[in-house]
Amino acid sequence: MSKSQGKLCDFFHSAKALGAKDGPRSWQLGGLYVDLLGSLENFAKTPLDELHAPYGPVFLVSPEDLLAERVLSSVYPHVNDSEAACARKLIAVALSGHIEMNWSELRRLAESAEYAIMPQLKKLVGETANDLGKSSPYYS
Amino acid sequence: MISENPVPTIPKGRPISWEDWLKGRRARRETGNRVAPEIIRRASSSRDKRLRKLFNGERGLPFKKTEEL
Numbered sequence: 001m002s003k004s005q006g007k008l009c010d011f012f013h014s015a016k017a018l019g020a021k022d023g024p025r026s027w028q029l030g031g032l033y034v035d036l037l038g039s040l041e042n043f044a045k046t047p048l049d050e051l052h053a054p055y056g057p058v059f060l061v062s063p064e065d066l067l068a069e070r071v072l073s074s075v076y077p078h079v080n081d082s083e084a085a086c087a088r089k090l091i092a093v094a095l096s097g098h099i100e101m102n103w104s105e106l107r108r109l110a111e112s113a114e115y116a117i118m119p120q121l122k123k124l125v126g127e128t129a130n131d132l133g134k135s136s137p138y139y140s
Numbered sequence: 141m142i143s144e145n146p147v148p149t150i151p152k153g154r155p156i157s158w159e160d161w162l163k164g165r166r167a168r169r170e171t172g173n174r175v176a177p178e179i180i181r182r183a184s185s186s187r188d189k190r191l192r193k194l195f196n197g198e199r200g201l202p203f204k205k206t207e208e209l
Contacts, residue, residue, distance in 0.1 A: 028194065032201075033194070046152060047152065047153055049150055049151075049152065049156070050154075050155040050156070051155065051156055051158065051161055052155045052156070052157050052158055053158050053161075054158055057155065062152075063150075082180050082182055085176035085177060085180045086176070086180050088172075088175045088176045089171075089172030089173075089175060089176050089180070090172075091175070092171045092172055092174060092175045092176075093168050093171050093172060096167075096171045097147075097149055098147055098149060098150065098164055098167055098168050098171060099149060099150040099168075100149060100150065100151055100152040102152065128175050131174065131175045132171075132174060132175065
């Protein structure tokens with residue numbers, strides 16, 4: 001058994017001891033679903049955000065990765081207004097300074113072959129900035 | 141220097157405390173609501189049966205009211 005498989009077994013035992021149901025990928029624990037996923041698929045060079053929560057640190061996918069993914073989901077595989085609305089909310093929060101966004105890194109991601117969504121990103125950021133009466137970081 | 145923005149920013153490269161995270165929740169919610177509908181949870185998906193069974197007929201946990209944040 002590999003080291004990672006051993007850790008997974010430890011988790012399964014702990015989850016069962018806490019009364020978790022289902023598994024092995026999706027668990028119901030304390031009224032919530034907990035999904036066990038593989039390696040984190042992120043492309044941003046910016047670090048994960050870190051929240052010091054009451055029971056320990058929680059690492060959050062960087063906002064650049066989240067936004068690039070959401071903008072992609074708003075147009076692929078088909079236009080999705082709900083995904084676009086979600087992207088707008090994150091853009092608004094970033095433009096308002098409630099979360100640090102590295103706009104240069106986001107541009108790099110949006111222009112990469114993995115995402116290729118720079119026109120859509122530029123449009124959404126521009127529209128959201130206009131709604132808030134702010135300037136877009138992609139228009140100088 | 142006194143910050144013009146009293147809402148704690150989620151920083152990059154250093155942790156945010158739980159207290160600061162909570163302090164910013166309302167502002168983040170209200171800002172988002174200025175540019176998109178308040179609730180953007182998907183109306184349905186292939187997981188509907190499972191989710192609605194778990195969350196009393198809804199597809200997820202109830203949203204806390206903005207004024208309670």
